[in-house]
Amino acid sequence: MRWVNAQVDSSEDLDSDGLTTVDEESIYHTNPLLPDSDGDGFNDGEEIKNGYSPLRNNKQKLRQIDSDNDGLWDDWEIALGTHLNNPDTDGDGYKDGEEVMNGYDPRSRDQQKIPKRIEVNLKNQSLQYFFGETKLDEFKISSGLPKTPTPTGSFTVIKKRPTVHYAGPGYDFPNTKWNLMFKEGRRYNFYVHGAYWHNDFGKPKSHGCVNVPYKYEVMGRLYDWADVGTEVKIN
Numbered sequence: 001m002r003w004v005n006a007q008v009d010s011s012e013d014l015d016s017d018g019l020t021t022v023d024e025e026s027i028y029h030t031n032p033l034l035p036d037s038d039g040d041g042f043n044d045g046e047e048i049k050n051g052y053s054p055l056r057n058n059k060q061k062l063r064q065i066d067s068d069n070d071g072l073w074d075d076w077e078i079a080l081g082t083h084l085n086n087p088d089t090d091g092d093g094y095k096d097g098e099e100v101m102n103g104y105d106p107r108s109r110d111q112q113k114i115p116k117r118i119e120v121n122l123k124n125q126s127l128q129y130f131f132g133e134t135k136l137d138e139f140k141i142s143s144g145l146p147k148t149p150t151p152t153g154s155f156t157v158i159k160k161r162p163t164v165h166y167a168g169p170g171y172d173f174p175n176t177k178w179n180l181m182f183k184e185g186r187r188y189n190f191y192v193h194g195a196y197w198h199n200d201f202g203k204p205k206s207h208g209c210v211n212v213p214y215k216y217e218v219m220g221r222l223y224d225w226a227d228v229g230t231e232v233k234i235n
């Protein structure tokens with residue numbers, strides 16, 4: 001326990017691992033006196049910077065771990081400022097993950113809905129998504145090739161489809177997982193979806209859809225989080 005009136009230097013980093021003592025105690029729950037909390041040879045600050053858990057020594061990424069089983073990944077908890085080891089940060093009886101999935105703030109009992117938003121940047125070939133002002137994730141995508149461009153503008157998720165069979169002249173991709181439809185077309189519809197047939201993310205590659213790396217930790221959790229009606233901005 002600290003004395004209420006104690007002077008706390010918020011920039012103090014007692015074990016010189018790149019994370020302040022205050023952040024180790026309140027955000028990461030790492031040992032503020034031990035630079036390598038999980039003893040895997042990488043210090044806590046380095047692990048956080050690279051997206052790995054400083055509390056697991058088996059190369060698990062924060063995006064793959066839900067330490068308190070509340071439906072919110074550790075990297076989302078850190079981004080939102082919720083508690084990694086308390087499933088109900090604001091103590092209102094609803095789990096943090098449940099609140100975020102349903103659009104409520106897990107940090108306060110405020111009943112105001114928080115908007116979800118997906119943003120695709122075609123120039124950078126990247127996708128980011130936001131819960132209110134908090135960025136939950138960012139990764140490289142592949143948009144449409146010049147002859148089959150991805151439409152730009154402001155859309156919403158019209159339909160969530162667990163699997164889609166994409167086929168046309170010269171391509172045939174059955175059982176494609178995690179499909180968020182955002183525009184209906186005359187001949188085909190446009191989706192943000194996982195793509196298992198290439199690994200060229202960061203370059204245009206598709207027939208108009210937004211291709212996302214085919215991993216649960218990337219596209220799967222975006223699919224689970226997004227709702228019909230979630231805004232999709234493409235520019």
Ligand SMILES: [Ca+2]
Nearest residue numbers: 013015017019
């Ligand atoms: Ca430290």
Ligand SMILES: [Ca+2]
Nearest residue numbers: 036038040042
């Ligand atoms: Ca470590």
Ligand SMILES: [Ca+2]
Nearest residue numbers: 066068070072
């Ligand atoms: Ca969690």
Ligand SMILES: [Ca+2]
Nearest residue numbers: 088090092094
């Ligand atoms: Ca709660």
